[in-house]
Amino acid sequence: MKQVNATVVSNHELWPGAYLLWAQAPEIAALARPGQYAMVRCGEGHDMPLRRPLSVHRTSLDGNVAFLFAVVGRGTEWLAQRKKGDPLDLFGPLGNGFDIYPSSRKLLLIAGGIGIAPLVALAEQAVATGCSVTLMIGDRTATRIYPDRLLPSGIKTVVATEDGSLGMKGMVTDLLPKFIPEADQVFACGPLRMYQRMAQMSSELRDKPTQVLLEVVLGCGVGACLGCTIETRHGQSLVCKDGPVFELSDIVWDKAVAPPAGRRYLRK
Amino acid sequence: MKSPDLSVQLAPQNSRGLRLANPVTTASGTFGYGAEYAEVIDVQRLGAIICKGITLKPRHGNPQPRLVETVGGVLNSIGMENIGVDSLIREKAPTWAGWSVPVIVNVLGQSTEEYAELARLLDGVTGVSGIEVNISCPNVSAGGMEFGASPEAAAEATDAVKANTTLPVIVKLSPNVTDIAEIACAVVEAGADALSLINTLKGMSIDLASRRPALGNTGGGLSGPAIKPIALHMVYQVAQAVEVPIMGCGGISTASDALEFIFAGASAVQVGTATFTNPRATLDILEGIKRFMEKESVHQLSEIIGAAK
Ligand SMILES: Cc1cc2nc3c(=O)[nH]c(=O)nc-3n(C[C@H](O)[C@H](O)[C@H](O)COP(=O)(O)OP(=O)(O)OC[C@H]3O[C@@H](n4cnc5c(N)ncnc54)[C@H](O)[C@@H]3O)c2cc1C
Ligand SMILES: Cc1cc2nc3c(=O)[nH]c(=O)nc-3n(C[C@H](O)[C@H](O)[C@H](O)COP(=O)(O)O)c2cc1C
Numbered sequence: 001m002k003q004v005n006a007t008v009v010s011n012h013e014l015w016p017g018a019y020l021l022w023a024q025a026p027e028i029a030a031l032a033r034p035g036q037y038a039m040v041r042c043g044e045g046h047d048m049p050l051r052r053p054l055s056v057h058r059t060s061l062d063g064n065v066a067f068l069f070a071v072v073g074r075g076t077e078w079l080a081q082r083k084k085g086d087p088l089d090l091f092g093p094l095g096n097g098f099d100i101y102p103s104s105r106k107l108l109l110i111a112g113g114i115g116i117a118p119l120v121a122l123a124e125q126a127v128a129t130g131c132s133v134t135l136m137i138g139d140r141t142a143t144r145i146y147p148d149r150l151l152p153s154g155i156k157t158v159v160a161t162e163d164g165s166l167g168m169k170g171m172v173t174d175l176l177p178k179f180i181p182e183a184d185q186v187f188a189c190g191p192l193r194m195y196q197r198m199a200q201m202s203s204e205l206r207d208k209p210t211q212v213l214l215e216v217v218l219g220c221g222v223g224a225c226l227g228c229t230i231e232t233r234h235g236q237s238l239v240c241k242d243g244p245v246f247e248l249s250d251i252v253w254d255k256a257v258a259p260p261a262g263r264r265y266l267r268k
Numbered sequence: 269m270k271s272p273d274l275s276v277q278l279a280p281q282n283s284r285g286l287r288l289a290n291p292v293t294t295a296s297g298t299f300g301y302g303a304e305y306a307e308v309i310d311v312q313r314l315g316a317i318i319c320k321g322i323t324l325k326p327r328h329g330n331p332q333p334r335l336v337e338t339v340g341g342v343l344n345s346i347g348m349e350n351i352g353v354d355s356l357i358r359e360k361a362p363t364w365a366g367w368s369v370p371v372i373v374n375v376l377g378q379s380t381e382e383y384a385e386l387a388r389l390l391d392g393v394t395g396v397s398g399i400e401v402n403i404s405c406p407n408v409s410a411g412g413m414e415f416g417a418s419p420e421a422a423a424e425a426t427d428a429v430k431a432n433t434t435l436p437v438i439v440k441l442s443p444n445v446t447d448i449a450e451i452a453c454a455v456v457e458a459g460a461d462a463l464s465l466i467n468t469l470k471g472m473s474i475d476l477a478s479r480r481p482a483l484g485n486t487g488g489g490l491s492g493p494a495i496k497p498i499a500l501h502m503v504y505q506v507a508q509a510v511e512v513p514i515m516g517c518g519g520i521s522t523a524s525d526a527l528e529f530i531f532a533g534a535s536a537v538q539v540g541t542a543t544f545t546n547p548r549a550t551l552d553i554l555e556g557i558k559r560f561m562e563k564e565s566v567h568q569l570s571e572i573i574g575a576a577k
Contacts, residue, residue, distance in 0.1 A: 051545065219344070222300070222304045225346070229334070236328060260475040260477070
């Protein structure tokens with residue numbers, strides 16, 4: 001982990017309210033694994049004391065790291081306004097990251113909404129190591145679906161939209177009974193209710209090794225403040241350091257709570 | 269000019285003393301047990317490390333959410349999650365023993381007896397250079413702030429610790445009181461070698477979507493830049509009332525903030541929330557103080573402590 005004075009290389013709106021930001025940060029790009037994150041300092045001075053955790057979306061060989069983020073509050077609003085050449089204070093890479101078991105050949109990746117962010121890096125790594133990848137993407141409507149042209153080649157994508165404007169109509173979780181059985185390992189990133197739904201699937205589906213990326217408000221990112229402690233079946237864990245990736249079966253889901261929606265509630 | 273002397277003696281009346289190479293330390297609960305940030309900054313350059321508050325038995329802490337950001341501040345309701353004093357002595361102290369930076373252990377009791385017991389257990393432990401008595405935690409139902417709210421109870425907790433250790437004892441005061449100087453005088457009377465202030469201010473935030481308190485434990489403690497003017501004023505007030513050294517704490521994010529506290533009467537500063545914003549905050553502050561002293565031809569820190577009085 002390093003605190004890096006990075007520079008914004010590019011930042012543009014990929015779909016309404018979602019930005020793709022590339023920053024030059026060789027120290028982070030060289031170390032980051034899929035599922036790890038950086039703590040991004042937002043705002044000027046100290047008006048936003050907490051950094052915002054953002055997953056590593058992609059890295060490039062020339063030392064750049066990409067974040068894909070939804071604008072939901074003060075911090076991400078500020079971040080959306082960064083322009084090419086602007087400085088950006090990054091702290092990372094942090095956390096454990098996804099773990100593809102050596103025996104896994106067929107991977108199923110499940111993205112709910114902006115949860116696509118860390119899964120693109122994972123899909124790239126999986127393809128590079130010769131795994132076959134099925135990526136399921138679900139969101140409200142077609143305009144919010146991650147563009148095909150930016151996905152790594154050689155993966156199979158399945159899209160579900162709640163309004164049926166693209167792909168299957170419904171939730172990605174509705175499709176799981178069809179896809180989970182043929183996968184060796186499952187990886188998911190999305191809202192808490194998606195995980196809770198997955199945790200309620202039939203035991204046959206639940207027993208498939210499944211890793212999920214958890215969202216909790218983080219303070220320090222290094223296990224120092226104990227702000228992100230959650231209950232697991234093996235006792236307490238720190239989302240920032242022991243996670244953010246956990247086995248679905250390890251989390252006590254009825255005790256899990258989503259971060260407060262805060263200001264974003266009024267924007268809907 | 270030769271480089272300025274930043275060292276401070278925090279416990280001049282104590283036989284063991286507590287000499288810091290510089291006045292910049294980490295506030296309890298924001299720097300773990302000291303090693304968490306070791307990969308990011310050279311922790312040996314700090315004046316001291318104050319570790320996460322410790323209790324007799326391990327504690328699980330409060331339910332999520334435990335952190336909420338406010339404008340220029342953070343509300344926390346960690347609830348004193350910690351590994352317990354036995355694990356601390358077994359697993360953490362041996363590491364500290366190999367460090368040149370002094371480590372001060374923050375302790376929280378639920379009763380006077382528990383404060384006494386914690387002091388007794390820590391007394392001879394190599395790697396522990398001092399005890400900070402937390403009588404100001406707003407996030408636990410028993411102990412903590414209960415002790416910090418009345419001069420008598422605060423003095424009792426101080427006395428219980430002092431009677432059971434020869435280690436330097438710093439008492440950490442709560443701002444959630446009517447007259448902090450009165451409490452300060454009471455704990456100094458009871459033998460405190462030094463004081464630290466302030467702990468967090470009680471506060472809350474409500475989530476519009478759920479119409480419920482945003483923190484799992486309803487209320488929490490406010491820290492960060494938002495509380496700095498309050499903390500500074502309290503340090504100033506207490507500095508007029510007592511003779512023992514004071515560690516200033518509350519919203520210190522930059523060297524200018526730290527210098528304000530020193531002018532107000534603090535011999536050292538504790539940096540908390542600012543480390544979350546900027547993991548290098550402590551060392552940046554240290555550099556800034558050094559630069560200031562060089563520029564203003566201040567040879568010794570003691571020349572400027574309490575300058576604003
Ligand atoms: C490990 C991890 C990885 C993440 N990766 C991504 C990503 O790649 N893309 C993306 O769009 N979002 C991601 N998030 C969520 C993202 O951190 C929040 O959306 C963001 O912090 C909101 O900040 P804000 O100031 O815009 O919102 P506000 O609501 O104004 O934020 C207020 C405070 O709450 C915290 N907070 C709010 N929502 C969340 C949340 N969902 N999770 C954690 N903290 C939150 C903020 O960090 C801040 O401290 C990730 C979260 C975690 C824990
Ligand atoms: C996450 C968090 C945990 C804390 N834990 C403790 C603790 O265990 N013991 C204690 O005395 N103070 C604790 N504090 C209070 C700080 O040590 C400090 O007094 C307070 O945060 C004000 O300083 P700051 O504004 O620089 O953060 C904690 C503060 C935070 C933010």
